Amino acid sequence: MQALFGQLLVGLINGAFYAMLSLGLAVIFGLLNIINFTHGALYMLGAFCAWYILQSVHIGDFQLGYWSSLIIAPLVVGAFGVLIERTMLKRLYKLDHLYGLLLTFGLALVIQGVFRNEFGSSGLPYDIPPLLAGGFNLGFMFLPLYRGWVVVASLVVCLATWYVIERTKLGSYLRAGTENPALVQAFGINVPLMVTLTFAFGAALAALAGVMAAPIYQVSPMMGADIIIVVFAVVVIGGMGSIMGAIVTGFGLGIVEGLTKYFYPEASTTVIFVIMVIVLMIKPAGLFGKEH
Amino acid sequence: MAEGVRVASSGSAVAAPATAPLLGVRGLQAWYGESHILHGVDFDVGEGEVVTLLGRNGAGKTTTLKSIMGVVPRREGSVIFEGAETIRLASNRIARLGIAWCPEERGIFASLDVEENLMLPPRVREGGLTVAQIYELFPNLRERRRSQGTKLSGGEQQMLAIGRILRTGARLLLLDEPTEGLAPVIVQQIGRTIVKLREQGFTILLVEQNFHFAATVADRHYVMEHGRVVDMIPNAELDAAMPKLHRYLGV
Numbered sequence: 001m002q003a004l005f006g007q008l009l010v011g012l013i014n015g016a017f018y019a020m021l022s023l024g025l026a027v028i029f030g031l032l033n034i035i036n037f038t039h040g041a042l043y044m045l046g047a048f049c050a051w052y053i054l055q056s057v058h059i060g061d062f063q064l065g066y067w068s069s070l071i072i073a074p075l076v077v078g079a080f081g082v083l084i085e086r087t088m089l090k091r092l093y094k095l096d097h098l099y100g101l102l103l104t105f106g107l108a109l110v111i112q113g114v115f116r117n118e119f120g121s122s123g124l125p126y127d128i129p130p131l132l133a134g135g136f137n138l139g140f141m142f143l144p145l146y147r148g149w150v151v152v153a154s155l156v157v158c159l160a161t162w163y164v165i166e167r168t169k170l171g172s173y174l175r176a177g178t179e180n181p182a183l184v185q186a187f188g189i190n191v192p193l194m195v196t197l198t199f200a201f202g203a204a205l206a207a208l209a210g211v212m213a214a215p216i217y218q219v220s221p222m223m224g225a226d227i228i229i230v231v232f233a234v235v236v237i238g239g240m241g242s243i244m245g246a247i248v249t250g251f252g253l254g255i256v257e258g259l260t261k262y263f264y265p266e267a268s269t270t271v272i273f274v275i276m277v278i279v280l281m282i283k284p285a286g287l288f289g290k291e292h
Numbered sequence: 293m294a295e296g297v298r299v300a301s302s303g304s305a306v307a308a309p310a311t312a313p314l315l316g317v318r319g320l321q322a323w324y325g326e327s328h329i330l331h332g333v334d335f336d337v338g339e340g341e342v343v344t345l346l347g348r349n350g351a352g353k354t355t356t357l358k359s360i361m362g363v364v365p366r367r368e369g370s371v372i373f374e375g376a377e378t379i380r381l382a383s384n385r386i387a388r389l390g391i392a393w394c395p396e397e398r399g400i401f402a403s404l405d406v407e408e409n410l411m412l413p414p415r416v417r418e419g420g421l422t423v424a425q426i427y428e429l430f431p432n433l434r435e436r437r438r439s440q441g442t443k444l445s446g447g448e449q450q451m452l453a454i455g456r457i458l459r460t461g462a463r464l465l466l467l468d469e470p471t472e473g474l475a476p477v478i479v480q481q482i483g484r485t486i487v488k489l490r491e492q493g494f495t496i497l498l499v500e501q502n503f504h505f506a507a508t509v510a511d512r513h514y515v516m517e518h519g520r521v522v523d524m525i526p527n528a529e530l531d532a533a534m535p536k537l538h539r540y541l542g543v
């Protein structure tokens with residue numbers, strides 16, 4: 001029993017990261033029509049930002065740490081996202097999907113390569129913030145406080161994003177822009193700016209996930225490359241462009257993965273890809289995708 | 293080329309108009325990639341007028357509206373709105389000047405409900421219709437305001453596409469074939485709406501294939517052929533011009 005709940009929790013944690021990352025990918029794909037292969041690298045950058053802040057950023061005698069990283073890392077990586085969009089992606093919108101994919105793929109390799117040169121490929125430890133150290137005994141299992149925090153915080157972030165996109169005026173611009181950017185712009189909306197900010201938002205979300213992941217998975221140059229493959233499978237299963245789809249599929253597949261680890265560990269690394277194949281055969285647009 | 297009927301001529305040899313037209317289009321050219329579609333379009337629309345663009349399929353009417361709105365990939369020439377050159381502005385800047393566009397394909401957003409569609413275009417000026425006034429013009433929209441935009445009937449979608457640009461305060465409306473494919477009662481309702489809007493002082497540039505409909509709402513008609521304006525017919529002279537119009541339109 002202990003072990004089952006333990007694996008369930010691991011699954012939920014992984015699912016939290018899948019959800020935050022696939023959410024950003026879905027939003028970016030919706031508006032920019034670009035499959036953003038830098039997403040894993042941006043997640044890794046978020047974690048490295050947090051690590052750097054913890055190592056060496058002081059204000060006077062005060063050592064900045066985890067909590068300020070939750071704000072600063074998304075801002076820094078979001079700004080980097082602005083740079084990528086304005087200087088590179090912007091030139092590709094008129095071309096085929098494939099160019100955006102190749103550019104972001106290459107960029108991800110460059111970023112990861114630079115970090116591997118600098119930091120090697122072994123992980124750098126990142127301590128759990130003191131406030132969230134320890135845990136509870138729930139009777140049927142031990143819940144480390146930090147893991148509980150990650151699940152709750154990422155759920156809140158995902159649902160808040162869903163709410164803004166699906167239920168607010170700002171979100172209606174984004175939804176409309178996803179369908180017909182030229183018309184939205186002809187109504188007087190600065191769509192190029194909206195595109196830049198959307199990419200920056202997706203980048204910031206990846207960075208936030210990276211900060212939250214640092215105490216769990218350690219900080220390493222390849223952490224993003226490893227997770228992003230699974231996240232792409234999640235996005236394919238959920239269906240590109242569906243916000244709730246990305247969230248539900250992210251958490252759901254994390255849990256499925258965790259359960260597989262308990263019941264049939266040999267399949268735990270492949271189960272998501274098996275599901276992907278099955279979904280592609282039965283519903284090619286994905287579980288929540290709209291058929292065209 | 294003909295001046296707007298409301299533009300008084302000074303009587304001198306170089307007829308400088310007493311008031312500039314609201315919209316002045318001169319030598320407008322447009323391209324889609326390699327295809328050169330507009331070859332120098334010239335016309336004027338005076339404040340408060342309803343003016344149509346007539347012409348066969350593919351004459352360039354839609355492309356003319358899109359070029360005014362700034363949504364074609366490449367355009368040249370001059371489009372002057374309220375005295376300001378707009379040819380180099382991005383479409384969002386043009387919209388902000390007070391020009392609103394109702395596209396031929398209507399452009400209702402599937403991921404927005406009716407009210408969200410209605411509220412989407414931002415207000416660019418004072419003096420737009422209120423939502424209550426729009427629902428008064430098109431009562432169907434009120435009943436269906438929580439429906440998905442594209443679940444509406446064709447006629448309702450057209451009402452929504454017109455309704456949502458009335459809120460913005462734009463004074464010049466570009467309407468692209470608002471009656472296309474609609475039942476006669478709906479066509480009549482849209483006709484009455486256009487007349488009402490004209491009474492309220494809106495200026496309307498209307499693309500139409502159906503000149504019987506155009507004759508009931510417009511002050512003047514421009515005829516387009518092969519990417520140029522080739523004639524102007526005041527509505528009062530439409531009957532006399534029928535033979536030539538039939539030739540232009542090939543009907």
Ligand SMILES: Nc1ncnc2c1ncn2[C@@H]1O[C@H](COP(=O)(O)OP(=O)(O)OP(=O)(O)O)[C@@H](O)[C@H]1O
Binds near residue numbers: 327351356
């Ligand atoms: N996106 C496009 N790419 C390439 N060519 C286009 C495009 N849109 C229109 N054209 C071409 O431009 C020409 C003018 O088209 P336009 O839509 O302006 O005509 P129209 O007068 O509005 O016709 P209709 O009455 O059928 O709506 C046509 O030959 C059309 O094939």
Ligand SMILES: [Mg+2]
Binds near residue numbers: 353354396468
């Ligand atoms: Mg047309």
